[in-house]
Amino acid sequence: MAAVCVACGAMKIGAWTPCTKCKHDATTDTGRARALLLSDRNLDAAGLAAASASLKAGEGVTYDEDKVREIAVGIATAPVPSRIGLIMVTVGFLLLVGAIGLMVVLVIRWLISLAA
Numbered sequence: 072m073a074a075v076c077v078a079c080g081a082m083k084i085g086a087w088t089p090c091t092k093c094k095h096d097a098t099t100d101t102g103r104a105r106a107l108l109l110s111d112r113n114l115d116a117a118g119l120a121a122a123s124a125s126l127k128a129g130e131g132v133t134y135d136e137d138k139v140r141e142i143a144v145g146i147a148t149a150p151v152p153s154r155i156g157l158i159m160v161t162v163g164f165l166l167l168v169g170a171i172g173l174m175v176v177l178v179i180r181w182l183i184s185l186a187a
């Protein structure tokens with residue numbers, strides 16, 4: 072996802088990643104909503120370039136505050152993606168361990184049946 076830093080106007084990858092230029096990192100829901108509005112989820116390439124140019128020129132950008140609030144509420148109530156990822160990795164790992172354990176048991180039983 073291409074995005075523009077809401078603080079300095081630098082182009083960056085991902086709306087919620089720290090800016091590589093000014094280290095600005097959106098931590099509040101409102102800040103993250105503004106960051107999302109300045110990403111390719113909301114703007115096309117020309118819109119991103121225009122927002123970047125006016126932020127770099129120190130003019131700032133005007134946000135649709137209704138939209139900012141709406142997105143901020145969505146962010147506040149949405150489940151944390153990293154936690155979902157962690158749960159999926161954990162479940163996947165447990166399934167893998169279970170499958171390997173079952174295979175080991177079957178192989179051991181097969182070896183025992185060969186020896187008998």
Ligand SMILES: [Zn+2]
Binds near residue numbers: 080091092093
């Ligand atoms: Zn920046």
